[in-house]
Amino acid sequence: MWAQHLLTLPPKPRGFHLITREVVAAVPELPEIHAGLLHVFLQHTSASLTVSENASPDVRRDFERYFDRAVPDGWADFEHTLEGPDDMAAHIKASVLGAAMSLPVRQGQLALGTWQGIYLCEHRGRGGPRRLVLTLQGAG
Template sequence: MWHSTDLTLRPHPRGFHLITHEVQAAVPQLRTLRVGLLHVFIRHTSASLTLSENASPDVRRDFETYFNHAVPDGWPPFEHTLEGDDDMAAHIKAALLGPALTLPVRDGRLHLGTWQGVYLCEHRDRGGPRTLTLTLTGETARND
C-alpha cells in the first residue's frame, strides 16, 4: 500500500513545535498498517524537521537557544540579506537539521520511543504556513 498527501500547518512563531498529532491525523490510513514507513518531508528551505523529546518544553526552548547562538541572525559575513536578518540563518539551520524524517509504523501506529515527538523547527520570525508531504507505505493487516 502506498499513500501520499500534503499537510499544511498553520503559521507557528519561531521555535521548535511538536506536530506529531497533526501528522498522524493527516494519514488515517496509518491505522490499517501492520508494518510500514511514514516519510515526512517539509517543502521549505527556512524550516526543518527533527525528532526529539516530546514531554518537556524546556527541551524545545533549549534547542532554539542553541541554534540562535550557533547561527545568529544578521551575522555580518552573510551575503544573502535581501529577505531580512533571519533568512540566511534560517536556511543554515534548516540545512543542519534537514527537510525529512522517515518514521517506522507498527500495528497501526507510529513506532516511536516513549519520549519521542516530531518537531516543526520554524527558523523565521514570520515563516507563515508550512506544507509537509506525507508518504506512507507498508503492509496492511490481514483479515483472516
C-alpha cells in the same frame, strides 16, 4: 499500500513545535498498516524537521537558544540578506537539521519511543504556513 497526503500547518512563531498529532491525523490509512514507513518531507528551506523529547517544553526552548547562538541572525559575513536578517540563518539551521525523515510504522502507529515526538523547527520570525508531504508505505 501506498498513500500520500499534503498537510499544511498554520503559521507558527519561531521555535520548535511538536506536530506529531497533526501528522498522524493527516494520514487516515495509518491504522491499516502492520509494518511500514511514513516519509515526512517539508517543502521549505527556512524550517526543518527533527525527532526529540516530547514531554518537557524546556527541551524545545533549549533547542532554540542553542541554534540562535550557533547561527545568529544578521551575521555580518552573510551575503544572502534580501529577505531580512533571519533569512540566511534560517537556511543554515534548516540544512543542519534537514527537511525529511522516515519513521517506522508498527501495528497501525508510529513506532516512536516513549519520549519522542516530531518537531517542526521554525527558524524565521514570520515563516508563514508550512507544507509537508506525507507518504505512507506498508503492508496491512
